[in-house]
Amino acid sequence: MADALFSVVFDILIQRVHQAIAVAVDHDEISNLNLHVGFDSSHRKNTALHIAARVGNKKMVEALLSEGTPASLLTENSKHETPLHIAARSGHVHVVKFLIDWATQSTDVEAGGIQQVLRMRNMEGNTPLHEAVRNGHHSTVLVLVEANDSDLLVSLNNAGESPLFMAVDVRASEIVKTILPNSNPYSLLHxxxxxxxxxxxxxxxxxxxxxxxxxxxxxxxxxxxxxxxxxxxxxxxxxxxxxxxxxxxxxxxxxxxxxxxxxxxxxxxxxxxxxxxxxxxxxxxxxxxxxxxxxHHQNILHVAAQNGHLKVVRYIQNMFMVNDLLNETDEDGNTPLHLAAAKLHSSIVSTLVQTGNMDTTAINKKGETVLDIARKFQLVSPSNEGNEGTDGNQAQATPNKTGCAGDEKIEAKKQRTIEILKAASAKQAKKLEGILEQEDLIIESIRDKRRKEMAGTLIRHSPFPGGIQSEGPHQGMAVLTRKAAFKAFIVTDTVAMTTSMTAAVILFTSSWNDEKNKWNLHFIALQLLWMSLASMGLAFLTGLFTVLSHSMELAIMLKGGMEEPPFLGITKLARSLVLGSIRIRMFDVFERVLQEVSYVPQLNGNCISLVMLDQSGCTFKAEN
The missing domain is CATH 1.25.40.20 (Ankyrin repeat-containing domain)
Structure with missing residues (x-):
């Protein structure tokens, strides 16, 4: 019976292998194929069941399992792979499903049951689910997941990868979508x-x-x-x-x-x-x-400049035109320009210095300028790479595999970087010289500005004398409004201006009238002129008294002058001139005002009393 079955299986394998999967099955395995399951027939130790699983021939698998024993499902080849491993890796979902069903029906598969078949591991520690996931066989994965073995989903291979990790690695989103809902939530935190x-x-x-x-x-x-x-x-x-x-x-x-x-x-x-x-x-x-x-106290410009990303450096430089960012130093005192020069990124060095905002004279904690770092750059020969005592911050580079050509290219970059930095340093020095020449002008301008600010402050906050109220509810009003002398000044000055302007207008228009009217107009104008003169004199005296009323000498002089007959006679003369044709009683007011503002100094020991007379003859004493 065994010999007859061997002949049938061998014929089927020859036909199927050479027709459908000639590349997949090697001739050594076929030539050494032995029908007896579990018998090692080649150096790979694949049995007929392994080969049938690889081919994906369900009928062959069924025939072999029917002839063999349930334990044949656990038979391993030289790589510790079971037939289920091979079928899962090849994506033969119908064979995988048949093997799982066969193991489920066989209640005792070496006393391990279906779980033992599903959890068998190969040399890499992969279960059949790992193999199906790695090769992206979604339908096969679905069949294995439906076997409802929760431990299978969290099993790790020798590399520490779960089937879910492996699915993510191979970008198998559909497999990930299948495994996630069936996984233990704690296992997802792996x-x-x-x-x-x-x-x-x-x-x-x-x-x-x-x-x-x-x-x-x-x-x-x-x-x-x-x-x-x-x-x-x-x-x-x-x-x-x-x-x-x-x-x-x-x-x-x-x-x-x-x-x-x-x-x-x-x-x-x-x-x-x-x-x-x-x-x-x-x-x-x-x-x-x-x-x-x-x-390391580095900003994004440090990082971009150090790694040679020109577009990023330009963007940062244009976006953040701030010296604090462009010239910021790291923990070693290096600016982004230092780091770019240390790697000979000449294009970045050129871009950074072109704006004029970079400080090419900046010194790091080792006392090195950017130019010093570029000059220190040297190639590291393979024999010296492991030497102790090498300065870790010193600019270095491993020789290019192309040999001298690569070395010459690096040397050219070094020279270009040095030339760029020299030009930038010279330009900055010239600019600094111009700034120093203008320093005196700038300082003087600042001082002048401060002087003006100080003067403005004094004007705003210092009380200066003036004719109007500068503060309070009466701001803008005259300071001397309440004084009688000031009121008299306002009245007499207004009368003087009005009469003089009226007289001038009358004289100007009299030439247009006949002879009789002309003499009448001239007479009126003459009276107005006398009134203007008298008012102007009174306005002068009252105004002078208003601002100098606290001076005793002036008070004495004004009293003596106003008691003289000539002074009072001016008023009486003007009054007599206007009695004839124009009845103006304004001068009565002038006399009363003059009497009201008259002061009589009386000496009483060390105290001076000013006696002010009003119209009724009452006296008011004010101690000074």
Whole structure:
């Protein structure tokens, strides 16, 4: 019976292998094929069942299992692979399903049952599910997951990868979507050896679809960090995947997730890797990130200049034209220009110095200028790479594999960098000389400005005498409004101006009248002129008395002058002239005003009393 079955299987294998899978099955295995399951027939130790599983011939598998024993499912080849491993790796879903059903029906498969068949591991520690996932066979994975073995989903291979991690690595989003709902929630928090979650891995593969599936199922992974303290947003920024970064920012990750163990932000990662579009997005959404420093006290310009990303450097330079950012020093005292010169990034050095805002004379903590660092640059020969005592901050480069040609190219970059820095230093020195020449003018201008400011302050805050009120409810009103002498001055001055202007108008218009009217007008004008003269004299005296009333000498002089007959006679003469044709009693008012403002000094020992007379003859004493 065995010999007859051997002949049938051998004929089928020859036909199927050479017709359908000639490449997959090697002739050594076929020629050494032995029908007896479990019998090692080649150096690969594949049995007929292994080969049938690889071919995907369900009838052959069924025939072999029917002839053999249930334990044949656990038979391993030289790589510790069972027939289920091979069928799963090849994606023969009908064979996989048949093997699982066969194992399920066989209640005792070496006392392990179906779980033992599903959990068998090969040399790499992979289960059949690992093999199906790695090769992207979604339908096969679905069959294995439906076997309802929860431990199978969390089993790790020798590399520490679960089937879910492996699915993310191969960008098999549909497989991820199948495994996630069937996994234990705690198993989803599993991390790789470097602390990465499945979300970190999805972002490393720039797989937006898988990333969205993971976040939808476990949104808390957005804020999880790896062993270096880097969040998924750090990974997205480093990869330059703008769509991933934008999606993560929309989820508003926590503030504690944007700094890694080196205090680097996602903006640092974008600048370090030269991803300009990602950096622009950070400037738009999280502008304060771009001004933060890492643990080396480096801003994003330091990082971009050190790594030679010209477009990023230009963008930062144009976006942030601030000397504090452009000339900021790190923990070693190096500016971005120092770091660019240390790596001989001549294009970046040229770009930085062209704006004129970079300080080419800046000195780091070792006392080196940018030019000193460029001059120190030297190639490191392979024999000297491991020598002790080498300055870790000294600019160095490993010789190019192309030999002398590469060395000459580096030397040319060095010379170009030095020439750029020399020209920039000379230009800056000339500019500094011009500034020093104008220093005296600038200082004098500043002093003049301060003097003007001080004068303005004094004027605003110092009380100066004036004719009007400068403060209080009566601001703008005359200071002497309440004094009788000032009132008399206003009246007499107004009368003097009015009468003189009226007389002038009459004299001007009299020439247009006949002889009789002309003499009448001249007479009226003459009377007005006398009134104007008298009023002007009174206005002068009352105004003088108003501003100098506190002077005793002036009071005595005014009293003596006003008691003289000539003075009072002027008023009487003007009054007699107007009695004839014009009845004006204004001069009565003038006399009364003159009497009201008359002061009689009386000496009473050391006290001087001023007696003011009013119309009724009453006296008022005021002690001075």
């Amino acid at each position: 991390r790789s050896s470097d602390g990465q979650t499945i979300l970190h891995r999805a972002i490393l593969r720039a797989d937006l679809k898988t990333m969205k599936i993971i976040i939808q199922h476990m949104p808390e992974l957005v804020n999880e960090k790896d062993s270096c303290g880097r969040s998924p947003l750090h990974y997205a920024a480093a990869s330059g995947a703008l769509a991933l970064v934008d999606h993560l920012l929309q989820l508003k990750p926590s503030n504690g997730s944007f700094l890694d163990n080196n205090l680097a932000t996602p903006a640092h990662m974008a600048a370090e890797n030269g991803h300009l579009n990602v950096l622009k997005l950070f400037v738009k959404r999280c502008r304060y990130w771009v001004e933060l420093l890492n643990n």
